Amino acid sequence: MAGTNHNGKRPSDSGGGKPSLRFTIPSEYAAGRDVQKQILDGVAANGFNDQSTFAIKLALEEALINAIKHGNKLDPKKTVKIAAKVTPKVCEIEIEDQGPGFSRSDVPDPTLEENIEKCSGRGILLIEAYMDKAKWDLGGRRLKMSKKNAPGK
Amino acid sequence: MSETMPPLSVTTLKDVRIVEFTNSKILDEANIADIGATLNTLIDERPQPKLLLDFATVEHLSSAALGMLINVNNRVKQKNGQLRLANIGPHILEVFVITKLNKLFRIATTRTEALASYNT
Numbered sequence: 155m156a157g158t159n160h161n162g163k164r165p166s167d168s169g170g171g172k173p174s175l176r177f178t179i180p181s182e183y184a185a186g187r188d189v190q191k192q193i194l195d196g197v198a199a200n201g202f203n204d205q206s207t208f209a210i211k212l213a214l215e216e217a218l219i220n221a222i223k224h225g226n227k228l229d230p231k232k233t234v235k236i237a238a239k240v241t242p243k244v245c246e247i248e249i250e251d252q253g254p255g256f257s258r259s260d261v262p263d264p265t266l267e268e269n270i271e272k273c274s275g276r277g278i279l280l281i282e283a284y285m286d287k288a289k290w291d292l293g294g295r296r297l298k299m300s301k302k303n304a305p306g307k
Numbered sequence: 308m309s310e311t312m313p314p315l316s317v318t319t320l321k322d323v324r325i326v327e328f329t330n331s332k333i334l335d336e337a338n339i340a341d342i343g344a345t346l347n348t349l350i351d352e353r354p355q356p357k358l359l360l361d362f363a364t365v366e367h368l369s370s371a372a373l374g375m376l377i378n379v380n381n382r383v384k385q386k387n388g389q390l391r392l393a394n395i396g397p398h399i400l401e402v403f404v405i406t407k408l409n410k411l412f413r414i415a416t417t418r419t420e421a422l423a424s425y426n427t
Contacts, residue, residue: 273374
């Protein structure tokens with residue numbers, strides 16, 4: 155379910171009025187995949203290299219699943235808001251859920267020996283590793299992340 | 308979202324079950340559950356299962372897929388079996404390195420190298 159596109163200026167606008175993508179979706183994986191595809195279409199249209207495209211795809215997948223599954227707990231009454239802006243230089247994404255939020259420092263390090271055989275808990279690590287910037291605010295309910303289209307990154 | 312093609316193809320060489328992923332992205336939740344169920348069946352059919360997962364066609368995966376693979380690894384270990392991963396492309400290998408799962412799994416460069424690494 156795609157939202158409407160706006161031409162509204164965003165505070166982080168650096169690309170001279172390129173439209174941003176905005177979506178409000180139900181807490182369903184299929185809706186998340188649709189958003190992922192539309193943002194990745196924008197990434198492809200702006201000529202991002204393979205490495206950056208892989209990074210954005212992976213981080214977006216993890217962030218949407220976190221919002222839908224861990225944030226909103228698949229509650230059909232809750233929605234996820236997504237805003238994305240892609241220019242040839244950078245891709246910026248914001249994802250906000252209606253869950254209880256979380257504290258980054260409470261998330262255990264999945265690379266430690268005592269956690270390495272656990273089947274979950276790697277999404278945040280991957281988001282932080284693959285994006286240039288990733289920061290949670292609103293008590294952990296909103297993630298702002300960005301990736302530059304730079305070779306070798 | 309169900310796929311028309313099954314997500315795995317399984318062949319056998321001596322006593323090793325070789326599994327190939329037939330879908331380039333193993334990240335869809337339903338797909339991951341299917342793959343996990345099929346791999347568990349393969350683990351259950353032998354007392355000490357030998358499993359080789361060939362990643363040649365895999366272009367993408369998510370943390371949910373990693374979770375499924377860890378679960379498979381744990382089950383293989385419980386039965387004193389042997390699990391090998393092979394043919395992992397550079398993008399996917401980086402995911403294993405970042406998560407340090409390259410230290411948990413036995414990863415071989417090629418299928419031949421993986422097959423040669425099983426203890427009898």
